[in-house]
Amino acid sequence: MKKITAFFLVIALVMGISVSCGKPQDTETTASSQATSSAAGGSETTGTAAATSAAETTAPSQTDPPVEYEYPAEDGLIVYLAFDAIENGMVKDVTGNGHDAILSGSPTLTENGRVYNGLSFSGTGQSLMIPDSAELNFTADDSFTAEIYYKWKGLTSGSNWPCLFQKGLSASENAYRYFGLWINSSDKVLNLGITGNGGTGTNNLTSYLPTDTGWHQAVIIQNAEQGTISLYIDGILRCSGEAINASSEGQNLYLGFNGTDGQFLGTLDEFKLYDYAKDPSSYEKKVTGVDSMQADSITYTDEESGETITLPYRVYYPTDYDPDSEKTYPMLFFLHGFGECGTDNVKQLRILNAPNELLDNIIDRDDCIIVAPQCEANPASHNWVPINQQWTIGSRELTEKPTISLAAATELLYEFLDSGKVDRDRVYAAGVSMGGYGTWELIARNPEVFAAAIPVCGAGIPSMAEELVDIAIWAFHGEADTTVPVSGTRDMEEAIKAAGGTKIQATYFPGVGHNSWIPAFATEGLLDWLFAQSKSNS
Numbered sequence: 001m002k003k004i005t006a007f008f009l010v011i012a013l014v015m016g017i018s019v020s021c022g023k024p025q026d027t028e029t030t031a032s033s034q035a036t037s038s039a040a041g042g043s044e045t046t047g048t049a050a051a052t053s054a055a056e057t058t059a060p061s062q063t064d065p066p067v068e069y070e071y072p073a074e075d076g077l078i079v080y081l082a083f084d085a086i087e088n089g090m091v092k093d094v095t096g097n098g099h100d101a102i103l104s105g106s107p108t109l110t111e112n113g114r115v116y117n118g119l120s121f122s123g124t125g126q127s128l129m130i131p132d133s134a135e136l137n138f139t140a141d142d143s144f145t146a147e148i149y150y151k152w153k154g155l156t157s158g159s160n161w162p163c164l165f166q167k168g169l170s171a172s173e174n175a176y177r178y179f180g181l182w183i184n185s186s187d188k189v190l191n192l193g194i195t196g197n198g199g200t201g202t203n204n205l206t207s208y209l210p211t212d213t214g215w216h217q218a219v220i221i222q223n224a225e226q227g228t229i230s231l232y233i234d235g236i237l238r239c240s241g242e243a244i245n246a247s248s249e250g251q252n253l254y255l256g257f258n259g260t261d262g263q264f265l266g267t268l269d270e271f272k273l274y275d276y277a278k279d280p281s282s283y284e285k286k287v288t289g290v291d292s293m294q295a296d297s298i299t300y301t302d303e304e305s306g307e308t309i310t311l312p313y314r315v316y317y318p319t320d321y322d323p324d325s326e327k328t329y330p331m332l333f334f335l336h337g338f339g340e341c342g343t344d345n346v347k348q349l350r351i352l353n354a355p356n357e358l359l360d361n362i363i364d365r366d367d368c369i370i371v372a373p374q375c376e377a378n379p380a381s382h383n384w385v386p387i388n389q390q391w392t393i394g395s396r397e398l399t400e401k402p403t404i405s406l407a408a409a410t411e412l413l414y415e416f417l418d419s420g421k422v423d424r425d426r427v428y429a430a431g432v433s434m435g436g437y438g439t440w441e442l443i444a445r446n447p448e449v450f451a452a453a454i455p456v457c458g459a460g461i462p463s464m465a466e467e468l469v470d471i472a473i474w475a476f477h478g479e480a481d482t483t484v485p486v487s488g489t490r491d492m493e494e495a496i497k498a499a500g501g502t503k504i505q506a507t508y509f510p511g512v513g514h515n516s517w518i519p520a521f522a523t524e525g526l527l528d529w530l531f532a533q534s535k536s537n538s
Helices: 004-013 357-365 404-417 436-445 462-468 489-496 515-521 526-532
Strands: 077-081 101-106 109-110 116-121 128-129 144-152 161-169 179-183 189-193 203-210 214-221 228-233 236-242 253-255 268-274 294-301 308-318 329-335 371-372 423-434 454-455 471-477 506-510
Touching: 116 203, 116 357, 116 462, 144 179, 161 268, 179 214, 189 228, 189 236, 189 329, 203 228, 203 294, 203 526, 236 294, 294 404, 308 404, 329 357, 329 404, 329 436, 357 371, 357 526, 371 404, 404 423, 404 436, 436 454, 436 462, 436 526, 454 515, 454 526, 462 489, 471 489, 471 515, 471 526, 489 506, 506 515
Parallel strands: 329 371, 329 423, 423 454, 454 471, 471 506
Antiparallel strands: 077 268, 101 128, 109 116, 116 268, 128 253, 144 214, 144 268, 161 179, 161 253, 179 189, 189 203, 214 228, 228 236, 294 308, 308 371
């Protein structure tokens, strides 16, 4: 999209946008009174700053013969920094609208751009600044779109979060009427920073997508008619919130640096700002499978202890899902194993970074809602079950209360049940390893909810067998499992049958160890069996 002769190469190589979130996250405030502060990083620091960088291949400087470029004209394009040349200490706005960006420090042109040249930032104090103008200020009644390509080095420099760009975050007049993109220094997740409630403190919508060192495109779209602002990364919706007032008159727009020490280290390319909401479908890449599951989170507070946790989760909606229609869908509630613990809202979509064939196959069917929450590894009290990570314990007794994570997951379960979009006769649970433990406990505590369950290589609570006789259960375990004893499944099978249950079956794999989810989820007829289960058939 730079040289006209490279236009088709751009189309072939472009990396597309992203996404999948839903609701705005809780605000994060900072008491900082610095002249300008980092949106996501205003109150968080990193102790391992790294200002060094690999050698860059620089592009021709302004002293070389000028190169003629042609750029496709686009309606509604306010600013376009193509980063093809530096002239008199500035990067030209190639729209001709006069929003040229002034360089500070020594960012350099590099031939390692997305297609041709890009602008490389290698140390603290390097930035681009576009002086403020009326065209750059948006209220909640204005639609706009901001696009940028970025390639982060995975390094931090300074105490605030690395800033790709921002407009309006300042503690001066009109403070906190802003928007921009920051990378969380701790978890490397890209955040959409936006005007906070009441115009105080910083407010971040997290993308739940850790930033690697490859090229990515981030797009912010505010649609005033819909009243939303959304972040797309590589063609996928990652998060959205209510439309914002970002009318920060008098404050400049910065790229690469937020004005204090939230330095971005890496390369930026093709920054564009439009005065309308672009159609998200105009972006190239479409993600399918588990990666297309929308990201969100639930905040839960234990009424007795007062402890509060935020539980990230992913949800898959069938392609014909319409929240305003009367159609309902079966739902699978999936609990991951210990190896998928975390807060990244990514690892639980697979099993030990390998495919989760159960989720993959259900998504291929495209007729079921899937909800997959994620809990933390530590403290152990935040696991799905309260056994202090002693997986060899096997069968156990039900504690008075579930862990706070399972309690939060249960509240999430009921939120979906109460949405009016779930076929309450066809609610299913499944989980592996620690999630197998969690599945047994979840159905034991909520037997009236579930029509069927698939616990894999977990262990249950035999004393609760009478509560489970009406649930169709297909359990799986490897007979050579040394992590969770096979007795954990055998005990439940025997106890439920002894209680009069006829809807339980178990498959044991001779010679198979703990990874019994591989043959389990490949079992012929498993999904046909699962989706045939209904409480109306009981």
